[in-house]
Each structure stands twice: as C-alpha cells, then as structure tokens.
Amino acid sequence: MxxxxxxxxxxxxxxxxxxxxxxxxxxxxxxxxxxxxxxxxxxxxxxxxxxxxxxxxxxxxxxxxxxxxxxxxxxxxxxxxxxxxxxxxxxxxxxxxxxxxxxxxxxxxxxxxxxxxxxxxxxxxxxxxxxxxxxxxxxxxxxxxxxxxxxxxxxxxxxxxxxxxPVPQNLFCTLVHPHIELRTADSRSVLRKQLSLKEAVMQSGNIAGFIAALYENDLALLGRSLKDVIAEPSRALLIPGFYELRSGIQFLGALGSGISGSGPTIFILSPDQKTAEAVGGKAKEVFAQIGLGVDVFVSEVNKxxxxxx
Amino acid sequence: MxxxxxxxxxxxxxxxxxxxxxxxxxxxxxxxxxxxxxxxxxxxxxxxxxxxxxxxxxxxxxxxxxxxxxxxxxxxxxxxxxxxxxxxxxxxxxxxxxxxxxxxxxxxxxxxxxxxxxxxxxxxxxxxxxxxxxxxxxxxxxxxxxxxxxxxxxxxxxxxxxxxxPVPQNLFCTLVHPHIELRTADSRSVLRKQLSLKEAVMQSGNIAGFIAALYENDLALLGRSLKDVIAEPSRALLIPGFYELRSGIQFLGALGSGISGSGPTIFILSPDQKTAEAVGGKAKEVFAQIGLGVDVFVSEVNKxxxxxx
Known part of the structure; x- marks a missing residue:
C-alpha cells in the first residue's frame, strides 16, 4: 500500500x-x-x-x-x-x-x-x-x-x-460570490412546491435544448436554453445584486447566468475567457455600487x- | 413553373x-x-x-x-x-x-x-x-x-x-391505434394545470436523458428515460387497453411506450424490427381480449x- x-x-x-x-x-x-x-x-x-x-x-x-x-x-x-x-x-x-x-x-x-x-x-x-x-x-x-x-x-x-x-470548446465560467450568508434552509423554503403545467413544459424545453447544445457545441443554443423558471424566480430575491448583475452584463457577450447551487454564488457562462473576465470586472463594479463585498473567479469548465x- | x-x-x-x-x-x-x-x-x-x-x-x-x-x-x-x-x-x-x-x-x-x-x-x-x-x-x-x-x-x-x-440506428416504432374516438378537447381537459416540483424535476431529468440518448445512440438510456409523469397518468385512463398493452409487452424487449399526440394511438419504441413486430402482434392479442378493434403499424423512425x- x-x-x-x-x-x-x-x-x-x-x-x-x-x-x-x-x-x-x-x-x-x-x-x-x-x-x-x-x-x-x-x-x-x-x-x-x-x-x-x-x-x-x-x-x-x-x-x-x-x-x-x-x-x-x-x-x-x-x-x-x-x-x-x-x-x-x-x-x-x-x-x-x-x-x-x-x-x-x-x-x-x-x-x-x-x-x-x-x-x-x-x-x-x-x-x-x-x-x-x-x-x-x-x-x-x-x-x-x-x-x-x-x-x-x-x-x-x-x-x-x-x-x-460533453463539454463545448472554450466554455468559460465566471463565479461571483457575494459576501452574504444564505442558509440552505432558507433557500429551500422559498421554492414553490407547485408549478404550472406551462412552467414545467418550458423547463423541459430548455433543458432539452441545453443538452442538445452541449452535444452540438452550439453556444448560441446553450445561451437561449439557459433559463430557469422553477427555482430562480424565488431564489434570486434572496441574493442582493442578482438582477443588477444580469442587467449590467447584458451587452458583454455572455451566454447566460444563474444561481450556483442554492446560492448566493452566481454563475455566468461565456464563449471565451476574455468575455468571462469582462463579466467578472463588471460584477465587481455592480457589487461595489450596492456596497457588498464580492469574490470573482474566472475558469474554463473543467473536463x-x-x-x- | x-x-x-x-x-x-x-x-x-x-x-x-x-x-x-x-x-x-x-x-x-x-x-x-x-x-x-x-x-x-x-x-x-x-x-x-x-x-x-x-x-x-x-x-x-x-x-x-x-x-x-x-x-x-x-x-x-x-x-x-x-x-x-x-x-x-x-x-x-x-x-x-x-x-x-x-x-x-x-x-x-x-x-x-x-x-x-x-x-x-x-x-x-x-x-x-x-x-x-x-x-x-x-x-x-x-x-x-x-x-x-x-x-x-x-x-x-x-x-x-x-x-x-439525431436518430439512433435501428430505432423502430409500433403504432397501435385502438378504434375509439377520443376528442382532443377531452384529452386536454384531463391534463392537470398544476404539478408538483418533484414531478417537474423528474420530467426534466427524463427529457435530458432522452436527448443525451439520441446523441449517444444509447437505446438503454433512451428506454430508461421514456417516462411521462405530466400527461400520461391522466390521459392513459381515457384509452382502454393502455396499461394492459404495456403489461403485455413488458418482456418482449421494447424500449418503452407512450401516448401518441393526445391519443388514442399508443406508440412503442423498439431496438429492432423483429421486436417492433412482436409488440404489434401482442397488441392485436391484447385488444382482441378486451374486444376492441385495433390497427397496428410497424415502421422505422423516419429520417x-x-x-x-
């Protein structure tokens, strides 16, 4: 041994x-x-x-x-x-x-x-x-x-x-970790227990598109599919700066964003390192404006x- | 012209x-x-x-x-x-x-x-x-x-x-069309308007697995993923013979089955033509037993x- x-x-x-x-x-x-x-x-x-x-x-x-x-x-x-x-x-x-x-x-x-x-x-x-x-x-x-x-x-x-x-080529992730404490129990308790049929169908369509995008190496489709109608609408309210960040990065070329795990970290996917870095820079600006400390990490998706x- | x-x-x-x-x-x-x-x-x-x-x-x-x-x-x-x-x-x-x-x-x-x-x-x-x-x-x-x-x-x-x-190799479909009239309005009206979060997650997992199976040419995964927790539990009750057919074919090697459109036709996917034909034969038996006319079609999935x- x-x-x-x-x-x-x-x-x-x-x-x-x-x-x-x-x-x-x-x-x-x-x-x-x-x-x-x-x-x-x-x-x-x-x-x-x-x-x-x-x-x-x-x-x-x-x-x-x-x-x-x-x-x-x-x-x-x-x-x-x-x-x-x-x-x-x-x-x-x-x-x-x-x-x-x-x-x-x-x-x-x-x-x-x-x-x-x-x-x-x-x-x-x-x-x-x-x-x-x-x-x-x-x-x-x-x-x-x-x-x-x-x-x-x-x-x-x-x-x-x-x-x-499969992992598409050149897929980069920016992780934005605001310095707040978000208890998993709170993050769970805000989840709705019932969804509409329409919401369930939308979620199905998007995850289906996302999986196809991974196989097709189609980052545009991946971005279009990156929508969460189940958890994000409730959980995002617990994360100060979530919507400000989304709005702040909308013209930087990122593919989409979401809550990492049950938060408070936010992830943003980008089609290259340069975009992911620009997103990270913007995140620092956004959180400085709302007066909240933040850590930002940029990384390629790990294979x-x-x-x- | x-x-x-x-x-x-x-x-x-x-x-x-x-x-x-x-x-x-x-x-x-x-x-x-x-x-x-x-x-x-x-x-x-x-x-x-x-x-x-x-x-x-x-x-x-x-x-x-x-x-x-x-x-x-x-x-x-x-x-x-x-x-x-x-x-x-x-x-x-x-x-x-x-x-x-x-x-x-x-x-x-x-x-x-x-x-x-x-x-x-x-x-x-x-x-x-x-x-x-x-x-x-x-x-x-x-x-x-x-x-x-x-x-x-x-x-x-x-x-x-x-x-x-993509379409996996050798994927065959058996269509079983029972001779009943099922109005689309009825088929729609039985759909639940609300689902549990758990059901929505299960549906997401299965469609994600199904899409991956199409790309991987993985018919076992395709079969495991072929589950509908949204519509089938309500709609199957409107189709006489649905569960009898599923039970009748369970040892024939088919990948899975479901309701085609809003019914009453039932589709069964099989990994080869022989299995799809055997499923068709069994379908005729099952519907003969319950005294309902049926048309059966076997076909490869059309590309x-x-x-x-």
Whole structure:
C-alpha cells in the first residue's frame, strides 16, 4: 500500500438554471485537497483541516471526508485505518459545492491508496452519503461533476442514473460570490412546491435544448436554453445584486447566468475567457455600487474532475 | 413553373412521453400525399380529397392544405392560384399527426412548384397556421417532424426555436391505434394545470436523458428515460387497453411506450424490427381480449421527412 496520497477535487455548479436539481458542472483550479495516510488503528481519523476558519468538524461521523471514505470501506468490508488531512480551497456555504469537493477529493485519494477498487463513477454513491451529512440530502449534482468533471446529468436517483455529458470548446465560467450568508434552509423554503403545467413544459424545453447544445457545441443554443423558471424566480430575491448583475452584463457577450447551487454564488457562462473576465470586472463594479463585498473567479469548465496529485 | 407537383409527408408522434409538448418524431411509409397544380384564377382551390370518408372541408379557409399554402403565399406576397388535391393515408383524429401531414405535404409540394423559395425549416411556421385551424392551437410538434423527419425538439415558441435531433440506428416504432374516438378537447381537459416540483424535476431529468440518448445512440438510456409523469397518468385512463398493452409487452424487449399526440394511438419504441413486430402482434392479442378493434403499424423512425415524389 502507498504511504500517502493527495487528491484534488474541483468546485462545482449545481442546479444549472434549466437543469435545476439534475445538472451540475465542474470548475477549473478552485477546489479542495485531501491527503490520506494509512494507520494501524483500524479507524478513520481527521487529523487536520486548514482553510475552514475552524468551522468544520473533526469527528469522523460528521466530517464529509471521513463519512465518504467510511461508506467506501463499508462497501469493501474493509477496516483499514486512514488518517485524513483536508486543505479547504473553497469557501463554506457559498453554493460552489464546497462539501462535495472535500468528499470527492477524499474518495479519489482513498481509492488510490487502496489500489483503485472503484472507477470514478463508482465513487459517486459514497460521496452522496457525505452530502447527506453535510446538507441533509443525498444529492449527486455536486459530487458527480466534482469527481467526473465536465457536465453531469443526474437523470434519476432510484436507481441512480449518472450521465456524463460533453463539454463545448472554450466554455468559460465566471463565479461571483457575494459576501452574504444564505442558509440552505432558507433557500429551500422559498421554492414553490407547485408549478404550472406551462412552467414545467418550458423547463423541459430548455433543458432539452441545453443538452442538445452541449452535444452540438452550439453556444448560441446553450445561451437561449439557459433559463430557469422553477427555482430562480424565488431564489434570486434572496441574493442582493442578482438582477443588477444580469442587467449590467447584458451587452458583454455572455451566454447566460444563474444561481450556483442554492446560492448566493452566481454563475455566468461565456464563449471565451476574455468575455468571462469582462463579466467578472463588471460584477465587481455592480457589487461595489450596492456596497457588498464580492469574490470573482474566472475558469474554463473543467473536463478532468478530481485527480491524484 | 412546373405543371404539377406531388409531395408525401409522414405520420408523426408528438408529445413523446418525457417530451410532452416539446418533442415529436416522424414515422416511415404512412402519410398523406398532396398534388398541386397552378391555376390562372389567383385563388387556392381544394379540388378533391380522397381517403377521408368525406369528413374534411373543401373550403380554402378551413382545409389545412390550403390554409398552409395561403400562409406561405401571403409571406411571399404572391397571388399565385393553386389547385390542391389531397390523398389521405392517415386516419383522422388518431393522434398520428394527420392534419400536420396534410399541411406538410401541401407546403413541400407548393414550395417546389414555386421554385423552392424556402428551406424546410422555413416552412414550419406556415404549417403551424394550418394546425391552428385544425386543432385550435399553433403547435409545431407534429408539423416540424413531418416536414423535417427524425426527432425534432420545439424548445420555445416565442420566438420559435426548432432543433432537429439525431436518430439512433435501428430505432423502430409500433403504432397501435385502438378504434375509439377520443376528442382532443377531452384529452386536454384531463391534463392537470398544476404539478408538483418533484414531478417537474423528474420530467426534466427524463427529457435530458432522452436527448443525451439520441446523441449517444444509447437505446438503454433512451428506454430508461421514456417516462411521462405530466400527461400520461391522466390521459392513459381515457384509452382502454393502455396499461394492459404495456403489461403485455413488458418482456418482449421494447424500449418503452407512450401516448401518441393526445391519443388514442399508443406508440412503442423498439431496438429492432423483429421486436417492433412482436409488440404489434401482442397488441392485436391484447385488444382482441378486451374486444376492441385495433390497427397496428410497424415502421422505422423516419429520417427524411416530407419529400417531392
């Protein structure tokens, strides 16, 4: 067995507009790192976390890294002891798949340590158990793209049906993270429980167009399809600056925008890096005007997913 | 100008299960033929219809062929007189896109007569005007596949956004047309006006999977995605034998089934002709048992659409 393995897993955007609750994609460069080392104690230990401001739990049954690895060990019927060291690169509770990136990196590292008993897609269910601890629901739309990279469709959960999708050339994402706290519970509570038939049909049409656009490498169609009539109308109201930003960037050439995960981060897709950078610059202006701090990241859509360093 | 042109346009399946209201596809062989001949009267005349049992109107402002051609002539600002002769190959009110096929054939024939001022996709809006006369709404999910062939997505109507999609190899369709009359108004009135958020998400996931399956040529995924939680649960109750048929064919290897258009025709997709034929045979048995007459058609999914003969 190797003595130590470190893996990186990227940030992700879930609830991709017309892909509410079924579609996520991965971001380049930004993400979490997890290092795993075998121990002889037959137990999982989270021995250190940096970059979280002391907010994340070290208890193995509460930390997403250890919960994910425990789920894998249980499936393997293994009692291998592992020490876990987590280096957070992502802000917590931002809607960028922070907990998912930790779980994904932990699993890819531990899988390598154990001689790769699973392929990448086989790791997703273990990461979902960690999401259950972190967010209260075993959703896969962050963990699957964080592990696999690219755009990933979660067609169904019963049984789990994960469909990796192609990534168009030169697709760039600007992430705009306003410095407000938005509790997931609040973000959920504003969702309408009932929709009109017309709204459901519009959402269907747009996600169908979006999927076709990914395969056709048709960025104009992708942009036309990037509309969320389900969640965004309610959730955008919780994010100061959302509509001001959309209005501010409308002539810059971006393809479209939406709420990343359950917010408050906003994602904007662009057909090239230059546009994505211009969008980021405008975002800083818009949020300066409303007096709210903001972090802006520009990245190509990640095709690689989590990997061993 | 040519002296006479005849065109054929195929039957179509609209409301393709998870593609309720946004997706249609074309059937091979079955369809309508329209012959057009110029006249010097500067008017459209429907000079004959066969195969309709005398049910279709000859008045130019009520017949789908003449309404479609008139819309095209208006757009061209032409007062060309045309005589129209319609040979119905499709049963009326069956849910197989009968009115759409007549309009599609009329337009393709008249377009050829006039020297092809439009490409195929450009004919769709004219055919939609005919659908408005025939069905009360300007839907495109029958006319677009009848003209273009294959699977066609109608992403949006405002403005119209028509996306032709790829057709997997060896995809066969069995159409089962029970001899009952199902009024479109009744079929519409049973649709729920409100859906749960969960249902809308399921429909989104399935149409997304279906579109990916068309591009990936993945018939297993296509089958898993072929579920309609929006319309089918209500509409299937209006079609005697619907669930008996689904149950009867479950071990024959078909990919899935649904209601064609607003019914009563049922479509079943299969991965090869042999399976599609076996499904057809079983359908005859099932409907014989419940004492209801039925017509069964087996066809490959049509990739060509309407054409000049």
């Amino acid at each position: 190797k003595k130590t393995v470190t893996a990186f897993a990227p940030a992700t955007v879930a609830n991709v507009s017309c892909g509410f609750d079924i579609l996520g994609f991965a971001i380049d460069q930004m993400g979490d790192k997890v290092t795993v080392t075998p121990n002889d104690l037959q137990q999982l230990r989270v021995i250190g976390i940096i970059g979280d401001g002391g907010k994340l739990p070290l208890e193995p049954d509460k930390n997403t890294c250890s919960v994910a690895i425990q789920a894998m060990l249980d499936h393997l019927e293994s009692n291998q002891g592992i020490d876990i060291y987590l280096e957070k690169g992502l802000p917590l509770g931002s809607g960028m798949g922070s907990s998912a990136a930790s779980a994904a990196a932990a699993l890819v590292a531990a899988n390598e340590l154990l001689g790769n008993p699973y392929d990448k897609i086989g790791l997703v269910p273990f990461a979902m158990e960690a999401e259950c601890i972190a967010c209260g629901s075993a959703h896969a739309d962050n963990v699957a793209p964080s592990i696999l990279g690219g755009f990933v469709l979660i067609r169904d959960y019963h049984p789990l049906d994960i469909i990796p999708l 690689r997913g989590a990997f061993v360093i | 040519k002296k006479t042109v005849t065109a054929f346009a195929p039957a179509t399946v609209a409301n393709v299960s998870c593609g309720f209201d946004i997706l249609g596809f074309a059937i091979d062989q079955m369809g309508d033929k329209v012959t057009v001949t110029p006249n010097d009267l500067q008017q459209l005349r429907v000079i004959g219809i066969i195969g309709d049992g005398g049910k279709l109107p000859l008045e130019p402002d009520k017949n789908t062929c003449s309404v479609a051609i008139q819309a095209m002539l208006d757009h061209l600002e032409s007062n060309q007189g045309i005589d129209i002769y319609l040979e119905k190959g499709l049963p009326l009110g069956s849910g197989m896109g009968s009115s759409a096929a007549s309009a599609a054939a009329a337009l393709v024939a008249a377009n050829e007569l006039l020297g092809n001022p439009y490409d195929k996709i450009g004919l769709v809006p004219f055919a939609m005007e005919a659908e408005c006369i025939a069905c009360g709404s300007a839907h495109a999910d029958n006319v677009a596949p009848s003209i273009l062939g294959g699977f066609v997505l109608i992403r949006d109507y405002h403005p119209l956004d028509i996306i032709p999609l 060509r659409g309407a054409f000049v003969i």
